[in-house]
Amino acid sequence: MSAPTAILGAVHLDPRSEIPLYRQLYENVRVAILDGRLLAGLRMPPSRTLAKELAIGRNTVVSAYEQLIAEGYLESRVGSGTRVAAIPPDTLIETGPSEERNVAPDPRRRLSARGEAMLTVxxxxxxxxxxxxxxxxxxxPSLELFPHQVWARLLARRARQPQSRLFDYQLGTGFPALREAIAEYLGAARGVICGPDNVIVTAGAQASLDLATRLVVDPGDVVWHEEPGYMGARGAFLAASARILPVPVDKEGLNPDAAPGGEKPPRLIYCTPSHQYPLGVTMSLTRRLALLQYANETGAWILEDDYDSEFRYAGRPLSSLQGLDRAGGVIYMGTMAKTLFPAIRIGYLVVPDNLIEAFQRAIRVTGQNPPAIVQAALADFMLEGHFSAHIRRxxxxxxxxxxxxxxxxxxxxxxxxxxxxxxxxxxxxxxxxxxxxxxxxxxxxxxxxxxxxxxxxxxxxxxxxxxxxxxxxxxxxxxxxxxxxxxxxxxxxxxx
The missing domain is CATH 3.90.1150.10 (Aspartate Aminotransferase, domain 1)
Structure with a gap:
């Protein structure tokens, strides 16, 4: 059988399929090689010839060949053309397209206990x-009224700076100008006491939850969780193998006096005091001070999730728990997903001085940084006044x-x-x-x-x-x- 005949007999293309033709050709040839219909050493037709025989574009054949060569199914040598690679016999298995595989699960390969727990969220x-x-x-948020043109201009401006630090690995805890802008904003708008060094920029609220939980919670530690409360936080605590203890929320917010008895003190207290998620109540000042006192007495950390405090329609916002804390026991977190748009994937933590080094090292290990160029554009967005104007609107x-x-x-x-x-x-x-x-x-x-x-x-x-x-x-x-x-x-x- 000639090479063109062998190839054509192995190829079945459907121009009506949503799968691109080059991908169909790639898959057909790959499967034919794996199941032995195209033998090692067989010379493939030139791309121009095969394209003519199949009535498709030559670039389609070139793309398929390039992918097959990159994955080792074909070999291309100057002067000898493109041939089927010498694949070891034990790889010649009966197989279908990758989309149609139905492999029986191996009971030895399973999720961890933490992975199974996360599936319950x-x-x-x-x-x-x-x-x-x-x-x-x-x-x-209102996506249709976001200043897209301003954002595009700032992003493009930063993209035109190829020699800057935005294209290397050195940002660590965040773009310096963005950390300064966030610290300044939080001090003025939320009464948060911090400097740029206390700000850790993350890849969104869930990344902040995961990072903070990893650093202060050991498996089996008790975590107080608002009842009802945010499911995303619950997922982070389950991933850390924490023991989650639901604490009821009343009209004044999370109530420490209503915590179930007979339990050891919490290692972490998670709460949303500015706008409780999902009941919407605001934690009273009396309750805030009581919660801080309890945390100081027991040595618990408080993780304050201030996810949408910018939007308050009656009276002035109460100061953040972090701003009231004088013992360095509050880790504060916020996100740009609610104020700007979810796909920006930028959140931030404000950590006490004694945790700065730990968070700086941990975020490098976990890789939970958002793209540097987006951080830089956001810094410009804040420093030029667009952020505060958008929040007001x-x-x-x-x-x-x-x-x-x-x-x-x-x-x-x-x-x-x-x-x-x-x-x-x-x-x-x-x-x-x-x-x-x-x-x-x-x-x-x-x-x-x-x-x-x-x-x-x-x-x-x-x-x-x-x-x-x-x-x-x-x-x-x-x-x-x-x-x-x-x-x-x-x-x-x-x-x-």
Whole structure:
């Protein structure tokens, strides 16, 4: 059999497939080599010849050949053309395209106990469906009103500096100008006491949680977790093999006096005092001081998650726990995902002086740094005043959307659900009547193209309250009333 005949007999291309033709050709030849239909040493047709025989572009054949050569299936030598590589016989196995493999799992290869535990953390609903935002996804800022042109200009300007440190490995805990900008902003806006050295720039809130937990929590240590509380934090604590102890939240925030008895003191206390996630309450000053005193008495660390404190619509924000702390026991964390856009993947930690060196070393080991060029552009964005201007615009916009959502819920749904109206944030809980499952309502809402999250999933114990977590910040005004109308249809399906 001639080489062209052998190749053509092994190739079956489908121009209607979503898989690119070069990838189809690559896969066909690879499989034919592995199952022995194309033998070692067989000379492959020139790319131009094969392209003509298959009625495809020559570049398609060249791309497939290049990939096969790179992976060792073909060999190319000057003067002798391209040939099938001499693959050892034990690799000639019966195989199909990689997309169709169905390999039986080997029981010896399994997840770790920590990996299995992480799988128990429920995922939040997606924020986009086929590229379109839907009401009422929580945690989403207004992406359509972000100053994209300004951001693109700043990013492009930094990209035109190829000789700068932005293209090497030396940033460590963050781009110096960004750390300075964050320290200055937090001092003015949140009363955080820190300098640039205390700021550790990370690849988002989840990276901050993971890094902080790795450094202060050992397997088996008790971690206090708000009940209900943020599922992402729960995942980080499970990954550290911590013993998670749910502590109830009341109208003043996390209540240390309500912690379950008979347990050893916590190594870490995780809380969201500015805007509790998901109930939305603000921790009172009395409770803040009591929590700091308890942590100092027991030697516990406090991890303060200040995820969306920029958006407060009534009164002045209370000072951060970190700003009230005088014993160096608070690790403060924030994120740019809520203030700017989620894909920026930049968060930050503010750590006490005695932890700076440990965090500096650990972040180099874990590699949880965001891209340097993005950090530099963000520093410019903050230092040139765009950040504070954007926050002011969004605070006003989100306040209007919050009022509109509350009005439409009252107007269209009346007393069928009871929304809470927290003083800040980007979302609110709406409580369901007794006996109604928020899982059922969320499933019905999904059928009506409304995204809501079940508050019951934020609980670790069976003492659950059933409510819908409704975001408003990223929902354009014209979508709020129709969204509430569709939510009403979903409630009706569930007998509400």
């Amino acid at each position: 429920k995922r939040a609903s997606p924020s986009f469906v086929k590229g379109h935002v839907l009401p009422f996804q929580h945690g989403m 969004m605070r006003s916009l989100y306040a209007e959307r919050r009022i509109l959502l509350l009005q439409e819920l009252e107007k269209q749904l009346g007393g069928r659900i009871k929304p809470s109206a927290p003083d800040g944030g980007m979302q609110l809980p709406a409580f369901l009547p007794e006996g109604v499952s928020d899982d059922d309502v969320v499933a019905a809402a999904d059928r009506h193209k409304v995204l809501a999250s079940p508050v019951s999933h934020f609980y670790l114990t069976q003492r659950k309250r059933h409510a819908l977590y409704l975001g408003f910040a990223g929902v354009p005004e014209q979508m709020i009333a129709p969204g509430v109308e569709r939510l009403g249809l979903a409630l009706a399906e569930c007998g509400v």
